[in-house]
Amino acid sequence: MAREKKMPKLAAALIRGGQSAPQQQPVNQQKAAPPSQPQQGSTGPAASGGAGVPPLLLQKGYDVLGVIGEGTFGRVYLARHGSYPGRFLALKHMKPLLKEYEGVCATGLREVMLLKALQHPNIISLISMHMHVQDLSLCLAFPYAETDLYEVIKYHRERGSAMLHHVFKSAMYQLLAGVAYLHENWVLHRDLKPSNILLEQGRLKIADFGLARSVRQPLEPLWNNGVVVTIWYRAPELLLDARHYTGAIDVWAVGCIMGELMQLRPLFQGEERKGSQDVFQDSQLHKIFAALGQPETQSPWPDVVHLRHWRDDTGGCRQRNPEHGSLNLKQHLWENSPLLRSFPKPDPVLDLLLSMLSLDPGTRITAAKALQHEWFRQEPLPSPDSVFAGQHGRQAPAYPQRAMRPY
Numbered sequence: 001m002a003r004e005k006k007m008p009k010l011a012a013a014l015i016r017g018g019q020s021a022p023q024q025q026p027v028n029q030q031k032a033a034p035p036s037q038p039q040q041g042s043t044g045p046a047a048s049g050g051a052g053v054p055p056l057l058l059q060k061g062y063d064v065l066g067v068i069g070e071g072t073f074g075r076v077y078l079a080r081h082g083s084y085p086g087r088f089l090a091l092k093h094m095k096p097l098l099k100e101y102e103g104v105c106a107t108g109l110r111e112v113m114l115l116k117a118l119q120h121p122n123i124i125s126l127i128s129m130h131m132h133v134q135d136l137s138l139c140l141a142f143p144y145a146e147t148d149l150y151e152v153i154k155y156h157r158e159r160g161s162a163m164l165h166h167v168f169k170s171a172m173y174q175l176l177a178g179v180a181y182l183h184e185n186w187v188l189h190r191d192l193k194p195s196n197i198l199l200e201q202g203r204l205k206i207a208d209f210g211l212a213r214s215v216r217q218p219l220e221p222l223w224n225n226g227v228v229v230t231i232w233y234r235a236p237e238l239l240l241d242a243r244h245y246t247g248a249i250d251v252w253a254v255g256c257i258m259g260e261l262m263q264l265r266p267l268f269q270g271e272e273r274k275g276s277q278d279v280f281q282d283s284q285l286h287k288i289f290a291a292l293g294q295p296e297t298q299s300p301w302p303d304v305v306h307l308r309h310w311r312d313d314t315g316g317c318r319q320r321n322p323e324h325g326s327l328n329l330k331q332h333l334w335e336n337s338p339l340l341r342s343f344p345k346p347d348p349v350l351d352l353l354l355s356m357l358s359l360d361p362g363t364r365i366t367a368a369k370a371l372q373h374e375w376f377r378q379e380p381l382p383s384p385d386s387v388f389a390g391q392h393g394r395q396a397p398a399y400p401q402r403a404m405r406p407y
């Protein structure tokens with residue numbers, strides 16, 4: 001996926017601005033066990049300043065314990081710091097862009113600017129930020145989150161066990177609450193997917209704001225921002241090359257995540273075609289139309305005719321899936337989701353899912369409206385605090401802590 005480029009003025013401003021102040025974390029009901037310490041010696045020579053740990057982290061006094069994540073821009077480390085006793089931190093270290101004149105990683109700077117402005121229980125909080133003036137790398141310090149939805153899905157898939165009803169519902173509620181907050185504040189996330197949705201002490205946190213963007217002028221075309229959203233979670237209007245798009249693209253991704261939590265594998269798992277930004281992703285679109293129907297017939301979307309790829313490239317999809325419809329998705333989930341079959345009333349949950357997966361972004365439910373959906377008013381009620389709260393006597397699953405490896 002194309003990520004973005006340079007922002008030298010902003011970089012200079014941030015260097016002058018220095019670190020952001022520490023923020024207090026909300027106290028959650030479910031206290032996470034501390035991550036297990038790495039085996040003796042497994043951290044290599046880094047504790048004494050050896051290779052493996054970026055100099056910036058050592059310079060700033062972090063005690064780095066290991067690597068817990070690998071991203072597009074660098075690594076995520078587990079660490080402690082004397083200023084935050086008793087807390088584990090996740091340090092997202094972002095390397096500078098390759099060419100010297102391009103400077104600091106603009107994605108990291110955008111992430112910092114947005115996270116400093118956003119404060120919500122379901123949005124990851126930025127504890128501090130550092131920049132290395134020599135090598136121009138960036139380090140963003142976050143509270144350590146014990147797991148994420150990618151790991152939760154993997155855990156259940158490997159055991160052949162469905163998620164618990166109330167955990168699923170609370171996770172969906174908290175995810176929608178975070179997205180509704182972003183959209184109320186004119187921020188589009190543009191990369192919602194299970195690995196970017198963390199659980200920190202049982203509370204869901206939307207993370208990874210590298211592709212996020214604040215849309216101060218709602219009519220401004222966003223197309224020139226490059227490709228956004230990982231392909232399996234990418235909305236049909238993006239796949240059809242829409243020049244304008246809205247928060248509806250995030251809601252589509254939430255719908256895909258909801259379906260994935262239900263069936264424990266991605267809902268629309270197309271094959272990505274590599275190439276330029278406007279390459280037509282026919283496989284992904286076929287999967288969507290096959291499950292939900294055609295925009296001209298079964299799932300009305302009048303404006304689709306204005307989208308370039310629809311006009312020029314979709315002949316194949318139209319012919320291949322002439323008779324499919326949303327019944328397909330319902331039927332498919334009924335057969336593949338033990339979680340869905342466990343609901344005393346499956347219709348409300350399917351109704352919410354399908355309203356997030358409306359092909360027409362204009363009729364797709366908003367995150368704010370989705371929070372009012374009748375499913376969230378039925379028992380078990382969702383918890384806004386921890387996804388493990390309100391279990392009605394049932395044992396919460398002991399999701400394993402994130403794996404950590406030496407650096």
Ligand SMILES: Nc1ncnc2c1ncn2[C@@H]1O[C@H](COP(=O)(O)OP(=O)(O)OP(=O)(O)O)[C@@H](O)[C@H]1O
Pocket residue numbers: 068069070071072073074076090092124142143144145146148195196198207208209210402
């Ligand atoms: N606060 C955190 N606590 C624990 N692990 C984290 C935390 N933040 C990120 N991670 C882990 O590191 C991974 C990469 O982080 P992040 O998504 O922010 O980086 P990225 O470079 O934008 O990655 P990508 O492009 O692959 O999405 C996450 O998927 C997650 O597994």
Ligand SMILES: [Mg+2]
Pocket residue numbers: 071195196208
């Ligand atoms: Mg990520």
